Amino acid sequence: xxxxxxxxxxxxxxxxxxxxxxxxxxxxxxxxxxxxxxxxxxxxxxxxxxxxxxxxxxxxxxxxxxxxxxxxxxxxxxxxxxxxxxxxxxxxxxxxxxxxxxxxxxxxxxxxxxxxxxxxxxxxxxxxxxxxxxxxxxxxxxxxxxxxxxxxxxxxxxxxxxxxxxxxxxxxxxxxxxxxxxxxxxxxxxxxxxxxxxxxxxxxxxxxxxxxxxxxxxxxxxxxxxxxxxxxxxxxxxxxxxxxxxxxxxxxxxxxxxxxxxxxxxxxxxxxxxxxxxxxxxxxxxxxxxxxxxxxxxxxxxxxxx
Numbered sequence: 001x002x003x004x005x006x007x008x009x010x011x012x013x014x015x016x017x018x019x020x021x022x023x024x025x026x027x028x029x030x031x032x033x034x035x036x037x038x039x040x041x042x043x044x045x046x047x048x049x050x051x052x053x054x055x056x057x058x059x060x061x062x063x064x065x066x067x068x069x070x071x072x073x074x075x076x077x078x079x080x081x082x083x084x085x086x087x088x089x090x091x092x093x094x095x096x097x098x099x100x101x102x103x104x105x106x107x108x109x110x111x112x113x114x115x116x117x118x119x120x121x122x123x124x125x126x127x128x129x130x131x132x133x134x135x136x137x138x139x140x141x142x143x144x145x146x147x148x149x150x151x152x153x154x155x156x157x158x159x160x161x162x163x164x165x166x167x168x169x170x171x172x173x174x175x176x177x178x179x180x181x182x183x184x185x186x187x188x189x190x191x192x193x194x195x196x197x198x199x200x201x202x203x204x205x206x207x208x209x210x211x212x213x214x215x216x217x218x219x220x221x222x223x224x225x226x227x228x229x230x231x232x233x234x235x236x237x238x239x240x241x242x243x244x245x246x247x248x249x250x251x252x253x254x255x256x257x258x259x260x261x262x263x264x265x266x267x268x269x270x271x272x273x274x275x276x277x278x279x280x281x282x283x284x285x286x287x288x289x290x291x292x293x294x295x296x297x298x299x300x301x302x303x304x305x306x
Contacts, residue, residue, distance in 0.1 A: 006057050014035050015033070040069050048131070066091060085131030096139065097139050109132060143156065158209075185225040
C-alpha cells in the first residue's frame with residue numbers, strides 16, 4: 001500500500017480512504033471504507049483531526065458528504081470514530097449505526113474524551129476532541145441488523161473482545177467481512193497480523209467473536225488497520241493461534257517486562273526484523289501500540305487467574 005495513498009480502489013463497490021491523522025509515523029495505518037450500492041455507507045471515518053482528509057478522499061470519488069446514507073461505527077475509540085460529530089454536521093441525511101453501549105458516548109463524549117486523555121495523553125489531543133452527535137441521528141445496532149444499501153446489504157455483527165461495544169459488518173452475498181479491530185491489526189509493511197488487546201481486553205469474548213466470524217465462512221477480510229486480504233478464514237485462524245501464543249508468552253513474564261515480551265513474540269513469528277526496521281517515527285507508533293496491547297492483556301490475565 002503506497003505511503004501517500006488517499007483513495008485505494010478495492011473493487012467497484014468498495015474504496016479505502018487513508019484517514020491517518022496528521023501525526024508522524026501514522027501513514028498507512030488507519031483507513032475508512034466507503035461502500036456503495038445505490039446508497040452509500042462509510043465505516044469508521046477516522047479521528048476529528050482527519051475529517052478534512054476524509055472529505056478530500058470523498059471528493060476524489062465524486063461523493064459529496066450529503067450523499068452519505070449511513071456511517072457505521074466499528075467502535076468508538078478516537079482513532080476510528082472521533083470525527084463523527086464533525087462529519088455528521090456535513091452529512092444531513094446520514095444515520096449512524098453503533099452498538100448500544102457506545103451510543104451514550106457519542107451523544108455526550110465528555111467521559112470518552114477525558115478517559116482518552118488519561119490513557120493516550122498527547123496522542124488523544126493529536127486525534128482531536130470529539131463533538132456530540134445528535135441523538136436522533138443514531139441507530140443502535142443489534143446483532144443481525146441489516147443495512148440495506150439498495151443493491152448491497154451489510155449485516156451488523158456484535159464482536160466484543162477488543163472493546164465491549166465492538167461491531168463488525170458482513171456482506172453475506174459476497175463473503176466480505178469488515179472486521180474492524182476484532183481480528184487484529186496489519187501494518188502496511190509487516191507480513192503478520194498483530195494482536196490489538198488494549199484495556200479492557202477480554203480474551204474469551206474475542207475468541208467467541210473469532211469463532212462467530214469463522215462460522216460465516218468469509219472469503220475476504222477488511223481490516224480497519226489496514227487493507228483487505230483474501231483467504232479470510234485462514235487469516236482469522238492464524239490470528240487466533242497468534243493471539244493464544246501472545247497470551248502464553250505474556251503470562252511467563254513479570255508485568256514490567258514489556259520489551260522482552262514483545263521481542264519474544266516477534267521472534268517466534270519471525271517478524272522482529274520487519275517490525276524494527278522502519279523509520280523512527282513509525283517505530284515509535286508501533287512500540288506505543290504494542291506496549292498498550294501488552295498492558296491490556298496483562299490486565300486481563302490478572303483479573304482471570306484462579
